[in-house]
Amino acid sequence: QKEVEQNSGPLSVPEGAIASLNCTYSDRGSQSFFWYRQYSGKSPELIMFIYSNGDKEDGRFTAQLNKASQYVSLLIRDSQPSDSATYLCAVKRNTDKLIFGTGTRLQVFP
């Protein structure tokens, strides 16, 4: 079992819709949770981080964390074609090391 699991996709949503990206993790000792966006051939770019149960909103992005279910998600409201990218979920335990999932490819079509 991988430590961080993501559906590889692609997840296809129409422009203006809500995109919902999901991630589960296996280690209950995980403390911090991150969402990175990666365009093809580019570096991963941090979008959101969350460490407390509940929702955290930043513009069109909302991260949701449920530690009891070991589940973290990213919602993108009013999806735009420019949001088309691979979204990487990552967790930290009690070290400074990020543990990544394989990523979910999102396609937003006009």
Added chain:
Amino acid sequence: EAGVTQFPSHSVIEKGQTVTLRCDPISGHDNLYWYRRVMGKEIKFLLHFVKESKQDESGMPNNRFLAERTGGTYSTLKVQPAELEDSGVYFCASSQVSRDNYGYTFGSGTRLTVV
């Protein structure tokens, strides 16, 4: 502020040769990390420097890989001798402080192909 800089951006070498990758972190960032993505797999941690010291090298795959950070500035990652399975994208990242609830800034990576 300049970002994390890596070079070369691409490298194609033959099996058995040596390759050295370089990373220049954001100025003033004491923490420097190396990660690697092999095709079809997730990005995996290799090691973490705090200034010139290796804080965590648990992800280094074997002794063919040698990372250095002279003077706590730029870092190099040398692969000697390179094997086919070393092909992938090598990312460097840096951060100013080490905090559990913060991510860090990645460079654009070096794509290494071993043939």
